[in-house]
Structure formats: structure tokens, C-alpha cells
Amino acid sequence: MLCLGIESSCDETALALVEDGRLLGSVLASQADVHALFGGVVPELASREHYRCIGPLFDELMRRCRRSGTDITLVSVARGPGLLGSLLVGVAFAKGLALGLGARFLGLNHLHTHLLAVGLEQELTFPCLGLLVSGGHTHIYRMEAPWRCQPLGRTLDDAAGEAFDKVGKLLGLTYPGGRLMDALARAGRADAGLFPRPYLDNDNLDFSFSGLKTAVASYMERRLDGGWPHPLRRVEDAPQALRDCCASFNLAVVDTLCVKVSRALDRQPDLRALIVAGGVAANSLLRERMEELMRRRGGKLLTPSPLLCTDNAAMTAYAGWLLGRAGFQHDLSMETIPRGRAVPDDMVCRAEHPQSGETA
Structure with missing residues (x-):
């Protein structure tokens, strides 16, 4: 066919x-x-x-x-x-x-x-947990078959990818800002206490990243003077403070995603495989942390190559x-x-x- x-x-x-x-x-x-x-x-x-x-x-x-x-x-x-x-x-x-x-x-x-x-590159395993992290959606699914995806958690306002794009715009990065933010984050030093892990004080699997975007805007007003080229196109032109800000924001997003995925896996103990997909799945820290999470649980992570994200x-x-x-x-x-x-x-x-x- x-x-x-x-x-x-x-x-x-x-x-x-x-x-x-x-x-x-x-x-x-x-x-x-x-x-x-x-x-x-x-x-x-x-x-x-x-x-x-x-x-x-x-x-x-x-x-x-x-x-x-x-x-x-x-x-x-x-x-x-x-x-x-x-x-x-x-x-x-x-x-x-x-x-x-x-x-x-x-x-x-x-x-x-x-x-x-990811099935174009690796063998699909069902049932499995699916985490979709894109510009418009951050959703968790239980996937029984290619045609049967049961939603377990969803985006309530800003998705993770949307937060990356909006924060990138606040920081004066070229659009779309996600890829450059990832590169800046790799060159920065993350402060785990700088930004909150949003919408974790609950027992559900939904996501809300709008508050994190607001926290970055507030931090910029207090600590960052914007002394870099606008729009910023290269990591080399970014001051260390900007790189550290991106690293801290990146860590906050990834930590939040890991907590919700762990919570979902705890509630679905029969699932031994996790698919992470969508534009944000190309993020290097997210891929590393999800790989580590599944390795600790004795499961398998399936992620498409960046071009398929x-x-x-x-x-x-x-x-x-x-x-x-x-x-x-x-x-x-x-x-x-x-x-x-x-x-x-x-x-x-x-x-x-x-x-x-x-x-x-």
C-alpha cells in the first residue's frame, strides 16, 4: 500500500x-x-x-x-x-x-x-505511555494501539513549546526561540531554585506553564538588563547571565515534565515503554532525563530523531x-x-x- x-x-x-x-x-x-x-x-x-x-x-x-x-x-x-x-x-x-x-x-x-x-525508526511497543510536547500541546496518553490513544493529562493554558517560544521572544531571541534556547541552556549554568516547577501541587496529570513564563518576565525586570543584540541569533553573542537564565528555565520545564511522567507511570504500572514526541522532544536535556527516568524503571524510551520531532x-x-x-x-x-x-x-x-x- x-x-x-x-x-x-x-x-x-x-x-x-x-x-x-x-x-x-x-x-x-x-x-x-x-x-x-x-x-x-x-x-x-x-x-x-x-x-x-x-x-x-x-x-x-x-x-x-x-x-x-x-x-x-x-x-x-x-x-x-x-x-x-x-x-x-x-x-x-x-x-x-x-x-x-x-x-x-x-x-x-x-x-x-x-x-x-518514531515507528519509522524503531519498533513501536503497545501498550505504552505517550508524552506529546509541542508548541501548542503538552499531553500524556495511554496508547493501546496506533488508533487508540486515551488522554490522561492535557495542557490547561500555555504548552511547554509555547512557553519556550514566548520566553524566547521576551529574551529577544530569533523566532522560533526553542532551538536557540536549548543551545544557550547547554552553555549555561542552571540554578535549580531560580524558577518554579509549575502546577505540581496537585494529584493530576495536567500541565500549566503560563506561570513559569511570568516568572521569567519578572526575573528579567529585576536581574537582566537586556545588554545583548536584539534579536539574538548566536550563542556566542549571549552574555553568561542570559545563558544561565535559559539553562534554569530549561531545567524547570524538564523537571516538571519528568514529575508528571513519573506520576503517570506510577498509575499505569503495566506500561514499560515511553514515547516522547513533538517539537520539544528535540530538546537535549529532556531526552537525557527521560532516558534516565526509564532506565531507572527498567523500561524503554522511544524518541524520534530531531527531524521527525x-x-x-x-x-x-x-x-x-x-x-x-x-x-x-x-x-x-x-x-x-x-x-x-x-x-x-x-x-x-x-x-x-x-x-x-x-x-x-
């Missing part, structure tokens, strides 16, 4: 082909330079860029992989959550292709595709292949789901398969 994956949930236009669980090729057009001018993603500009790029990217992917549209068995697309205008461009293109090619069609939960991306179409094509192989699909009336609404489990299994015979 040849599955085309389409990703357009935010500011990356991407397409990929997966056949028999193997990535054949992928193409991507980044809008980072466009939105860097505004310090964040401008939804109207994002949807226009998707519309401009998606057709030529499809042609380029087919050329690179030496395939034609008639070879495609299944068209999978991120249906949400995300920016509505951006999602609609990808979903409309996917529906048009499926209709024109006579291929099956499948809309995917963008969050779940992040968690499944950020938004990409390889994860959409692979997740589509997994679910399509099990017989799941949508009809062309499927609804697109913007951020702020839950993505429904409304896939229908149309084909018998040894791994599935149910409606998701």
Missing part, C-alpha cells in the same frame, strides 16, 4: 510517501522566515503560503520518488488540531486528490501522528499507512478540526484485517 501524507496544520507545508512502512521520500516548505518578521505565526499568511506551495510540492515529491498519482492507494492528511485556514488547505487538497485518483481518504489527529512518528509529513504518511493497513478510512464529508476542539474518533473500519475489526 502506498500512502501519501499531507501536513499543513501550522506553518510547514509538507508531503511524504510511505510504502509498506518505509519512507520513500518527503518534501517540505518552511515559513519560518516569513513569520520571524512578526515574532510568531500569522494565520492568514500561513494559509496563503500553504495554498501557494502545496501543488508544486506534490509534483516534486512524485518526481523524486518516481511515482505517479495513480500509484497512491491512500491519501492521509492532518485534520486537526491546528490553524483552521492552514488545515483547510491541506484537507481540501487531500480530498481532491482522493476523489480524482479513486484513492481511500483518511483524516488524522495531528497530535497522534507525532507520537507514532517537528511538524513533518513523514509522520502523517506513516500514521496513515498504519491505520489504513488496519482498514480505517473517512468519507469525503469529514470535518476539519481547529485548535481548541477535540478531534473526534470517527474513523470507520471498512476492511477486515487481523489487527483491527472495529470502529475507532
Whole structure:
């Protein structure tokens, strides 16, 4: 089965082909330079860029992989959550292709595709715990199968990745700030007592990072004079105080994530594997600490390579292949789901398969 994956949930236009669980090729057009001018993603500009790029990217992917549209068995697309205008461009293109090619069609939960991306590089283990740490979401799941992810904890306000981006903007870093903050943190000395570990004085698995962002803003007013180039693009141009601030903030975020994951594993003692995915999963300290956490528990950590952590179409094509192989699909009336609404489990299994015979 040849599955085309389409990703357009935010500011990356991407397409990929997966056949028999193997990535054949992928193409991507980044809008980072466009939105860097505004310090964040401008939804109207994002949807226009998707519309401009998606057709030529499809042609380029087919050329690179030496395939034609008639070879495609299944068209999978991120249906949400995300920016509505951006999602609609990808979903409309996917529906048009499926209709024109006579291929099956499948809309995917963008969050779940992040968690499944590691299957392109390592063998997936079920059941397992999934930690999604991205720009818009910080969620914990119990994953029974590729098509069955039970939420255990969720973002209440700012997600971890959103906190990185907002703090990066406060510090005058180039957008997006997460990657540079990670590099600055590695060059800094973390003070474990400088910033709070937010929303831990409870017994749940939810997350709230808005207070941590406020703590950094307050610290900047008291202790940092902003005496560095704005916007800051290189670690070498950063004073030691800024590097130490980033290291302390990074540690506070990672400590918080580790506490919640440990709490989840304590409550799900049968789970021996942990998947950490999403853009923040590329963070070096987070990967080290989660590896250490699972090693102490005698379990296994699964994390995608950094290129598969950020938004990409390889994860959409692979997740589509997994679910399509099990017989799941949508009809062309499927609804697109913007951020702020839950993505429904409304896939229908149309084909018998040894791994599935149910409606998701």
C-alpha cells in the first residue's frame, strides 16, 4: 500500500510517501522566515503560503520518488488540531486528490501522528505511555494501539513549546526561540531554585506553564538588563547571565515534565515503554532525563530523531499507512478540526484485517 501524507496544520507545508512502512521520500516548505518578521505565526499568511506551495510540492515529491498519482492507494492528511485556514488547505487538497485518483481518504489527529512518528525508526511497543510536547500541546496518553490513544493529562493554558517560544521572544531571541534556547541552556549554568516547577501541587496529570513564563518576565525586570543584540541569533553573542537564565528555565520545564511522567507511570504500572514526541522532544536535556527516568524503571524510551520531532509529513504518511493497513478510512464529508476542539474518533473500519475489526 502506498500512502501519501499531507501536513499543513501550522506553518510547514509538507508531503511524504510511505510504502509498506518505509519512507520513500518527503518534501517540505518552511515559513519560518516569513513569520520571524512578526515574532510568531500569522494565520492568514500561513494559509496563503500553504495554498501557494502545496501543488508544486506534490509534483516534486512524485518526481523524486518516481511515482505517479495513480500509484497512491491512500491519501492521509492532518485534520486537526491546528490553524483552521492552514488545515483547510491541506484537507481540501487531500480530498481532491482522493476523489480524482479513486484513492481511500483518511483524516488524522495531528497530535497522534507525532507520537507514532518514531515507528519509522524503531519498533513501536503497545501498550505504552505517550508524552506529546509541542508548541501548542503538552499531553500524556495511554496508547493501546496506533488508533487508540486515551488522554490522561492535557495542557490547561500555555504548552511547554509555547512557553519556550514566548520566553524566547521576551529574551529577544530569533523566532522560533526553542532551538536557540536549548543551545544557550547547554552553555549555561542552571540554578535549580531560580524558577518554579509549575502546577505540581496537585494529584493530576495536567500541565500549566503560563506561570513559569511570568516568572521569567519578572526575573528579567529585576536581574537582566537586556545588554545583548536584539534579536539574538548566536550563542556566542549571549552574555553568561542570559545563558544561565535559559539553562534554569530549561531545567524547570524538564523537571516538571519528568514529575508528571513519573506520576503517570506510577498509575499505569503495566506500561514499560515511553514515547516522547513533538517539537520539544528535540530538546537535549529532556531526552537525557527521560532516558534516565526509564532506565531507572527498567523500561524503554522511544524518541524520534530531531527531524521527525517537528511538524513533518513523514509522520502523517506513516500514521496513515498504519491505520489504513488496519482498514480505517473517512468519507469525503469529514470535518476539519481547529485548535481548541477535540478531534473526534470517527474513523470507520471498512476492511477486515487481523489487527483491527472495529470502529475507532
